[in-house]
Amino acid sequence: MKEIGLKLEGKIKRLTNKTFKFDERVGEGWFSAVYFLKTREIAEKYKPDSQVTMQFFQKQHAVLCGTDEVIALIKTFAKDPEDLEIRSLEDGDKIKPYETVLTITGAYQNFGFLEGIIDGIFARRTSVATNVYNVVKSGRKSGIQKPIIFMGDRDDHFTQQSGDGYAAYIGGSKAQATHAMNEWWGKKGMGTMPHALIQLFNGDLVEAARAYKETYPDDDLIALVDYNNDVVTDSLKVAREFGSELKGVRVDTSNNMVDQYFCRNPEVMGSFDPRGVNQELIFALRRALDNEGYDHVKIMASGGFTAERIASYEAAEVPIDIYGVGSSLLKINIGFTGDNVILNGKHEAKAGRELRENPRLELIDY
DSSP: OOOGGGGGGSOOOOOOTTTOOOOGGGGGTTTSOHHHHHHHHHHHHHOTTOEEEEEEEOSSOEEOOOHHHHHHHHHHHSSSGGGOEEEEOOTTOEEOTTOOOEEEEEEHHHHGGGHHHHHHHHHHHHHHHHHHHHHHHHTEETTEEOOEEEOOTTSSOGGGHHHHHHHHHHHTOOEESSTGGGGGGTOOOOOOOOHHHHHHTTTOHHHHHHHHHHHOTTSOEEEEOOTTSOHHHHHHHHHHHHGGGEEEEEEOOOTTOBOHHHHHOGGGOOSSOOBSSOHHHHHHHHHHHHHTTOTTOEEEEESSOOHHHHHHHHHTTOOOOEEEEOGGGGOOOOOOEEEEEEETTEEOOSTTOOOOOOTTOEEOOO
């Protein structure tokens, strides 16, 4: 497995089909649009010696992901893949609208049925990588990058976790919620306590944190403090109990709840929305911790964060140290298109499409 972290430092070896767990039915055409399968049969019958070039592009500024997976797919399921010429950009490359990211040249019947699958791989991986990149960029201020934890396990089918986690890593998230999300790049998942752990201790956060600390003494202790909808009170309780051993608190207040802090301090209510993890609640929590000498305790926030919301919190200098982000990172908003643009060495394509040469493309040879 390649060291993805070396990408910014120089050339690296691509991931191969040993990494990806492809469904063998891909080769049978099970996942290909039927008209591609019919075209394959016609090409074999009438145009067996014709050579085509297919190119792939999309229409946004994006962070490309999926190239290694696509190349491995072609090498695994195309007929006579050694006869194909494949040129590709790399995962993590910044791309422009309409920039060619991949070309395949060869007999259509050998690879054309994979077109839709390739589009789908690029669309999902690039969308996730770009979403994460935008969130990470929003959390960067004055040269300091705040950690972004990818928490998308509950927002999509579990079979997508490995690819999504890899795409999130390409986009800039170095912490993932499950082991599967880390599978392709060789790390392990991370996390501390869910609400379920606190519930087992009848809502007693201190007892739940003590059990966690005794069971995982080498972990950083980060307490989830919104179970009782009183983040300031519970944060102080756990801070007083564990002192310097408490590394952080996580606020995950539901967006339809108003924390007890505002019920005790109605005078602070104003024009802002007091529900969920709002800015005023985080400011109040930071003040309470600092006033008792717990300025070392970091604040992690999760629940409904997007790139735009993080940017607004950073602009307001809300004292959040770590963001946990989930569903907004999995929105598929970048579609790819594959077009045949060259036939037997000459331009031949649907109206409005032509070969877009890209000197950044790398010839694939393995």
